[in-house]
Amino acid sequence: MLVTILCVALLPFGFASINTTLLPSYEVNALRVIGRTLGKKWDFTEDPCVEWVKHNDTGDGREDVVLCNCDSNGTICHVTSISLKGQSLVGTLPPEFTNLPNLLNINLARNNISGTIPSEWGSMGQILNISLVANLLNGQIPKEIGNISTLKILNLEDNMLSGTIPKELGDFTSIERLLLTSNSFTGELPASLANLNTIIEFRVGGNDFSGNIPEYIGQWQSLKILSIQGSGLEGPIPSSITLLASLSDLRISDLKGPDMLFPPFGNTTLLNTLILRSCNLFGNLPDSLPNSLKVLDLSFNKLSGRIPDGFNDLKATNYIYLTRNSLSGSVPDWMLTSGKNIDLSYNDFTPINTSNLSCQIRETNLFASFEKDNISKKSKEVSCLGNVVCPTCK
Numbered sequence: 416m417l418v419t420i421l422c423v424a425l426l427p428f429g430f431a432s433i434n435t436t437l438l439p440s441y442e443v444n445a446l447r448v449i450g451r452t453l454g455k456k457w458d459f460t461e462d463p464c465v466e467w468v469k470h471n472d473t474g475d476g477r478e479d480v481v482l483c484n485c486d487s488n489g490t491i492c493h494v495t496s497i498s499l500k501g502q503s504l505v506g507t508l509p510p511e512f513t514n515l516p517n518l519l520n521i522n523l524a525r526n527n528i529s530g531t532i533p534s535e536w537g538s539m540g541q542i543l544n545i546s547l548v549a550n551l552l553n554g555q556i557p558k559e560i561g562n563i564s565t566l567k568i569l570n571l572e573d574n575m576l577s578g579t580i581p582k583e584l585g586d587f588t589s590i591e592r593l594l595l596t597s598n599s600f601t602g603e604l605p606a607s608l609a610n611l612n613t614i615i616e617f618r619v620g621g622n623d624f625s626g627n628i629p630e631y632i633g634q635w636q637s638l639k640i641l642s643i644q645g646s647g648l649e650g651p652i653p654s655s656i657t658l659l660a661s662l663s664d665l666r667i668s669d670l671k672g673p674d675m676l677f678p679p680f681g682n683t684t685l686l687n688t689l690i691l692r693s694c695n696l697f698g699n700l701p702d703s704l705p706n707s708l709k710v711l712d713l714s715f716n717k718l719s720g721r722i723p724d725g726f727n728d729l730k731a732t733n734y735i736y737l738t739r740n741s742l743s744g745s746v747p748d749w750m751l752t753s754g755k756n757i758d759l760s761y762n763d764f765t766p767i768n769t770s771n772l773s774c775q776i777r778e779t780n781l782f783a784s785f786e787k788d789n790i791s792k793k794s795k796e797v798s799c800l801g802n803v804v805c806p807t808c809k
């Protein structure tokens with residue numbers, strides 16, 4: 416009762432003190448509720464559109480910026496962007512963001528916001544970006560979110576979200592970045608996501624999904640970045656994915672499912688990072704890979720045979736990880752002289768020089784990389800260690 420009286424008494428004073436704002440009162444009201452729900456100490460004696468931006472706080476992973484768009488004849492303003500990054504904000508997500516009809520950007524990254532994503536947000540008819548990365552959010556993604564046809568970026572990474580991905584997310588007609596890494600999502604990726612043909616970046620690792628990596632990903636012609644590391648999804652990797660022409664960054668790891676041959680890489684001339692780690696790949700390496708690669712990780716597979724001559728084109732690749740395979744034949748000279756970071760450990764190569772078996776030559780790791788280094792043998796002798804027995808090798 417007392418609280419109500421106080422509020423009634425204080426509110427008119429609050430409005431009077433921002434008599435100069437060109438922000439409609441319903442937007443000021445929305446900001447008050449948003450501030451209260453997130454624990455933001457905004458000063459409403461100042462004009463949010465004029466004064467707040469003057470003491471914005473950016474840098475060091477922090478951001479504290481409210482932006483408005485005011486029409487040129489100076490009659491009215493609207494809030495367009497609220498970015499409150501890295502402020503240790505607690506509290507929950509306010510549904511009242513929907514009362515800011517011109518809002519294009521919500522960024523609440525790296526706070527301690529808990530609770531669920533409000534289903535009301537599905538009615539934001541204009542928003543472009545929502546980033547809630549690194550908070551303490553839980554519950555499911557509300558299916559209503561799929562109604563935001565303008566949304567380009569949805570970043571929900573590093574939360575505690577769970578449940579299945581609603582099939583309504585396949586209704587996103589503008590989505591470019593759908594980032595879901597490091598949550599507790601389950602179930603299969605819905606078939607409706609096949610419709611996301613505007614997508615550029617898709618990341619789903621660090622979850623408990625089930626089922627196969629969907630074939631339809633190979634139809635996303637704009638896709639540049641795909642990350643499926645430790646997602647729970649099963650192989651095989653559809654070869655349509657590795658033929659996508661715009662692909663620059665492909666990261667897949669820890670696949671369950673059947674063994675598969677190395678997938679083809681055709682016109683992927685922009686490929687910069689290729690990680691296919693622990694993907695049950697068996698058989699030979701491909702004759703060549705795009706020479707645009709800067710990072711190549713094929714470790715923890717069952718690849719065998721020689722390193723093909725076509726790999727000579729990878730001299731500009733800065734990191735090459737082939738550890739824990741069954742590769743054989745001689746180690747190409749360039750791998751010992753290039754000075755790049757190359758890990759050939761735990762393979763079955765022919766020794767380079769039987770009277771001098773080095774564990775490392777320049778930046779190339781040769782530990783247990785030779786055929787005689789059968790580390791599953793009881794002796795656990797690794798030739799480059801000489802007579803030293805390696806007790807922890809396994």
Ligand SMILES: *[C@@H]1O[C@H](CO)[C@@H](O)[C@H](O)[C@H]1NC(C)=O
Pocket residue numbers: 431432434435
């Ligand atoms: C705005 O409020 C201030 C006091 O906060 C007052 O001095 C001023 O006259 C008011 N301006 C208008 C246009 O009402």
Ligand SMILES: *[C@@H]1O[C@H](CO)[C@@H](O)[C@H](O)[C@H]1NC(C)=O
Pocket residue numbers: 468469470471472480
């Ligand atoms: C933040 O404030 C500074 C100094 O007033 C200003 O130059 C800058 O444009 C502001 N940044 C934003 C995003 O409004």
Ligand SMILES: *[C@@H]1O[C@H](CO)[C@@H](O)[C@H](O)[C@H]1NC(C)=O
Pocket residue numbers: 486487488490
């Ligand atoms: C101000 O401009 C808007 C369009 O941006 C227009 O609708 C409105 O009538 C204008 N108001 C005045 C007072 O000129």
Ligand SMILES: *[C@@H]1O[C@H](CO)[C@@H](O)[C@H](O)[C@H]1NC(C)=O
Pocket residue numbers: 503504505526527
């Ligand atoms: C935010 O959460 C982290 C980890 O959960 C915790 O260490 C930190 O103290 C929290 N900060 C606040 C302001 O609650």
Ligand SMILES: *[C@@H]1O[C@H](CO)[C@@H](O)[C@H](O)[C@H]1NC(C)=O
Pocket residue numbers: 496519520543544568
């Ligand atoms: C949306 O996010 C992108 C990438 O962070 C940024 O370049 C763009 O300016 C944002 N849009 C708005 C309206 O803030």
Ligand SMILES: *[C@@H]1O[C@H](CO)[C@@H](O)[C@H](O)[C@H]1NC(C)=O
Pocket residue numbers: 537558559560562583
């Ligand atoms: C999506 O919006 C339409 C109207 O635009 C509405 O009829 C429908 O109920 C909404 N769906 C959800 C899941 O909110």
Ligand SMILES: *[C@@H]1O[C@H](CO)[C@@H](O)[C@H](O)[C@H]1NC(C)=O
Pocket residue numbers: 658681682
């Ligand atoms: C590579 O691109 C060329 C020209 O764009 C095209 O003719 C060819 O079919 C493509 N090859 C593959 C394997 O996609």
Ligand SMILES: *[C@@H]1O[C@H](CO)[C@@H](O)[C@H](O)[C@H]1NC(C)=O
Pocket residue numbers: 768769770771
């Ligand atoms: C092999 O290593 C020994 C001892 O370091 C060295 O004397 C010999 O020249 C090396 N042989 C070749 C072919 O590099």
Ligand SMILES: *[C@@H]1O[C@H](CO)[C@@H](O)[C@H](O)[C@H]1NC(C)=O
Pocket residue numbers: 771772773776
């Ligand atoms: C063995 O080869 C490595 C690299 O080629 C060299 O640095 C090292 O001195 C050699 N050891 C002996 C004993 O010749």
Ligand SMILES: *[C@@H]1O[C@H](CO)[C@@H](O)[C@H](O)[C@H]1NC(C)=O
Pocket residue numbers: 763789790791792793
């Ligand atoms: C390694 O040793 C084990 C046990 O002696 C044997 O079964 C296996 O075939 C060997 N592997 C290779 C590549 O020699």
